[in-house]
Amino acid sequence: MKVTRDENGAGFERFSGGEVGKGSSNFKKVVRGIKITLLVLIAAVCLLSSFYKVGEQQQAVITMFGKVVDVKGAGLYAKIPFIQHAIKVDTTTHGLQIGYRTSSEESENYSVPEEAMMITSDFNFVNVDFYLEYRVSNPQTYLYASGSPEEILRNTAQACIRTIISNYKVDDVITTGKSQIQADIRVLLGEELQKNDIGLQIVNLTIQDAEPPTDIIMQAFKSVETAKQGKETAINNAKKYQNEKVPQAEADADKIVQQAEAAKAARISEAEGQVARFNEMYAEYIKNPLITKQRIFYETMEDVLPDAKVIIDDGNTQNILPLEPFAGTESSKSSAAQSAGTDTEGNALLEKSDESKEQ
Secondary structure, X not given: OEEEEOOOOOEEEEOOHHHHHHHHHHHHHHHHHHHHHHHHHHHHHHHHHOEEEEOOOEEEEEEEOOEEEEEEOOEEEEOOOOOEEEEEEEOOOEEEEEOEEEOOOOOOEEEOHHHHEEEOOOOOEEEXXXXXXXXXXOHHHHHHOOOOHHHHXXXXXXXXXXXXXXXXXXXXXXXXXXXXXXXXXXXXXXXXXXXXXXXXXXXXXXXXXXXXXXXXXXXXXXXXXXHHHHHHHHHHHHHHXXXXXXXXXXXXXXXXXXXXXXXXXXXXXXXXXXXXXXHHHHHHHHHOHHHHHHHHHHHHHHHHHHHOOOOOOOOXXXXXXXXXXXXXXXXXXXXXXXXXXXXXXXXHHHHHHHHHHHO
């Protein structure tokens, strides 16, 4: 480049032909570098968009020109860039609160009356809170079968809950019927979701809380619940007492029965022995009645006389005899009386047998 001045001294620049060619060459190099950079970036973008990774708790729906062509599980895959698209869907278990919400700031639950209040079969109102756990079972249906599957799930769950609650009395809802109510709702909700086919599946449903809508009614139900618990406690204590006493009573009864059976057997054996003895005595008596009577008399005298006092006099002198007992001891008296009684009974039996024989 040269600087030329005119007559007035003003200068102007003038380019030479060689310098103009050199500037054009530099410009072309810059343009070429930009093109190469753009090509490299495009290639990098195409390369990166050609691969995608699906996590363990995810599924990917592959679309091409707006149509679903495949569903992929966990792993690393390739696709056609800018033509195929991978939409990842989380398949982990999610929770849905029905009848209440949790405040994110204070981490406290607050009731939602329009969802919680329900009517029972005995026309009572009750507030019931549920926690619903669900997961995506079909990613393609979940994405394209409905616009808001979670909202459909919430509305369907509320309808099923109200249907089942209306079949139970308020006492069952608040106290003893919770397990059965949960089971019935799960069955009905599963059938409805299968019918609607929105790509969601029920994992679990639990009753968080069930209580009357007002404080006065709540206190009354608490009193009823306390009374029922007291009843159960009394029944359990009574059963415990019964379990302790019945075996003991049965053991005592068995003992008494065994003692009675033993006494019965002893009495029967004793009676049979006495019958056998009298039969033997009668057999001997038949052979010689007089000798048998004398033997019985002598045996009785042997039991009586050893303890008796005998006074012998001539019979002419008048004396006052001492008033002493015939037997020395009471035991001797009782034994003698028993022997006499036994002999008397034996003689009576023998005489009766003789009379019957003579007749």
